Amino acid sequence: MSTIPEGLKYSKEHEWLKITEEKTEDGLSIALVGITDFAQGELGELVYVEVDTVGEEIAIDEVFGTVEAVKTTSDLFMPVSAKILEFNPLLNEDDGDQPELINSDPFGDGWVVKIALTNMDELEGLMSAEGYADMIS
Amino acid sequence: MKETFLKSRHEALGAKMVDFAGFNMPVYYSSIKEEHLAVRNHAGIFDVSHMGEFHLKGIGALDLIQKICSNDASKLAIGQAQYSCFPNGEGGIVDDLLVYRMPEEDGVPVYMLVVNAGNIEKDWNWVNQHNKRAVTIVDLSDNMSLLAIQGPKAKGILQRLTKTDLNDIPFYHFTKGDVGKSENVIISNTGYTGSGGFEIYCSNSQVDELWDEILEAGASDGLIPTGLGARDTLRLEMGYCLYGNDITDKTSPIEAGLSWITKTYKKTLIDRALYKVQKNKGVDRKLAGFKVHDRRVPRQGYEIKNIEGENIGVVTSGTLSPSLEIPIGMAYIDVAYLDEGTKILVDTGRKTLEAEVCKMPFYKN
Numbered sequence: 001m002s003t004i005p006e007g008l009k010y011s012k013e014h015e016w017l018k019i020t021e022e023k024t025e026d027g028l029s030i031a032l033v034g035i036t037d038f039a040q041g042e043l044g045e046l047v048y049v050e051v052d053t054v055g056e057e058i059a060i061d062e063v064f065g066t067v068e069a070v071k072t073t074s075d076l077f078m079p080v081s082a083k084i085l086e087f088n089p090l091l092n093e094d095d096g097d098q099p100e101l102i103n104s105d106p107f108g109d110g111w112v113v114k115i116a117l118t119n120m121d122e123l124e125g126l127m128s129a130e131g132y133a134d135m136i137s
Numbered sequence: 138m139k140e141t142f143l144k145s146r147h148e149a150l151g152a153k154m155v156d157f158a159g160f161n162m163p164v165y166y167s168s169i170k171e172e173h174l175a176v177r178n179h180a181g182i183f184d185v186s187h188m189g190e191f192h193l194k195g196i197g198a199l200d201l202i203q204k205i206c207s208n209d210a211s212k213l214a215i216g217q218a219q220y221s222c223f224p225n226g227e228g229g230i231v232d233d234l235l236v237y238r239m240p241e242e243d244g245v246p247v248y249m250l251v252v253n254a255g256n257i258e259k260d261w262n263w264v265n266q267h268n269k270r271a272v273t274i275v276d277l278s279d280n281m282s283l284l285a286i287q288g289p290k291a292k293g294i295l296q297r298l299t300k301t302d303l304n305d306i307p308f309y310h311f312t313k314g315d316v317g318k319s320e321n322v323i324i325s326n327t328g329y330t331g332s333g334g335f336e337i338y339c340s341n342s343q344v345d346e347l348w349d350e351i352l353e354a355g356a357s358d359g360l361i362p363t364g365l366g367a368r369d370t371l372r373l374e375m376g377y378c379l380y381g382n383d384i385t386d387k388t389s390p391i392e393a394g395l396s397w398i399t400k401t402y403k404k405t406l407i408d409r410a411l412y413k414v415q416k417n418k419g420v421d422r423k424l425a426g427f428k429v430h431d432r433r434v435p436r437q438g439y440e441i442k443n444i445e446g447e448n449i450g451v452v453t454s455g456t457l458s459p460s461l462e463i464p465i466g467m468a469y470i471d472v473a474y475l476d477e478g479t480k481i482l483v484d485t486g487r488k489t490l491e492a493e494v495c496k497m498p499f500y501k502n
Contacts, residue, residue: 041153042153044153044164044165044168044169044366045168045169045170047432047434047457048432048433048434048457050432050433066433066487068432068433068434068457070170070366070370070434070456070457071169071369071456072436073433073434073436073485093432
């Protein structure tokens with residue numbers, strides 16, 4: 001069974017979003033985004049994560065990166081409209097280069113990007129842990 | 138969805154199950170990479186009971202096989218197996234398969250054809266459609282299970298479970314014998330991994346006990362259960378074709394590098410004339426291996442381009458090679474670009490990856 005922590009928001013594309021207590025200088029809420037335990041289990045071992053959109057504003061449902069598993073390639077979709085602030089240095093090939101963290105700790109060290117939310121209303125379109133559990137059951 | 142008789146074993150081992158060719162099959166238990174390396178360095182056991190088996194019995198069995206199978210089955214001794222494919226009458230391939238020449242029954246020749254799970258129905262229709270001499274054809278796919286025990290330790294592990302001397306079974310030969318508590322199973326020196334080992338055909342009622350016995354006997358040698366994910370990366374490192382990816386009803390065996398199993402001297406062979414021309418005059422594209430100078434992994438369907446950016450081919454299989462730790466793939470490429478080391482580009486749709494043509498197998502033991 002895959003883990004689905006309470007308190008996070010979930011998208012139909014199997015991303016999770018966690019609002020942090022940080023804000024940007026212009027007052028936007030900062031959140032972490034990653035892929036769910038269920039999604040990493042479906043993909044299998046990740047071998048590479050690419051995010052080349054840092055600094056860009058990406059609209060909801062648009063692609064912000066790609067994950068490569070041994071078996072397949074999968075795009076990463078923005079759960080909400082946001083500006084990409086940071087790509088997790090633990091995953092980045094020039095830095096930590098440990099894409100397997102997404103497999104071992106998808107909701108912790110395996111987070112993918114830090115974002116600044118540009119449209120808080122879109123959070124209402126995401127699912128709770130319960131709603132996501134229903135979707136994947 | 139169909140399932141094998143080991144489904145509960147796979148689930149108890151924590152396997153990730155997926156739909157493969159209409160069967161609920163284990164894609165991995167722990168991790169594809171770990172299972173892959175276990176087969177390369179120690180041993181692994183695969184449940185490949187989804188594969189199809191047809192028995193052909195009759196005076197005309199060899200004639201039927203010689204017509205529909207590309208390789209020359211007249212060369213087979215009893216107890217010998219052969220890789221082959223079914224030409225589809227339009228130059229493409231219906232399926233690839235193994236042909237086993239079984240012991241005669243009541244003085245009548247018997248063969249077993251082992252086909253891909255996803256093609257069982259298509260193959261069944263194809264073989265029966267060409268059966269003009271009353272060969273008795275029986276589909277045993279639902280009655281037989283198949284285990285592949287592969288890797289450098291596989292032989293030693295199996296030897297502890299059988300009185301049959303495995304040294305007496307050369308590559309691509311088989312015999313019937315007892316393994317563990319299972320009597321009269323087919324022990325075949327074949328496989329799809331390039332790391333050696335055996336495949337055991339048994340009845341569905343034998344397979345769970347045999348699976349347990351092999352896992353137990355092999356544990357001290359590092360044998361682990363291995364899924365279809367590792368089976369795919371293992372075969373790809375060897376450059377072995379996978380039906381549906383590298384060979385299809387639109388690819389000829391000559392293009393696929395399977396000239397060695399395409400015996401156009403056989404007068405009755407389907408598509409003989411076409412393959413003769415392809416062998417003599419050459420083909421426009423061929424299946425080739427390539428390695429990528431990037432972290433991105435090539436996938437089926439990505440376009441291959443030359444360094445000028447012109448389209449010269451298409452990827453049929455790709456993965457991150459667990460042994461070599463680089464992305465590798467196979468592609469049909471214009472024959473002008475097949476020299477080893479030729480620089481090519483792989484277009485992912487979003488990025489262009491630098492790559493070069495290389496020899497297969499990618500991995501050498």
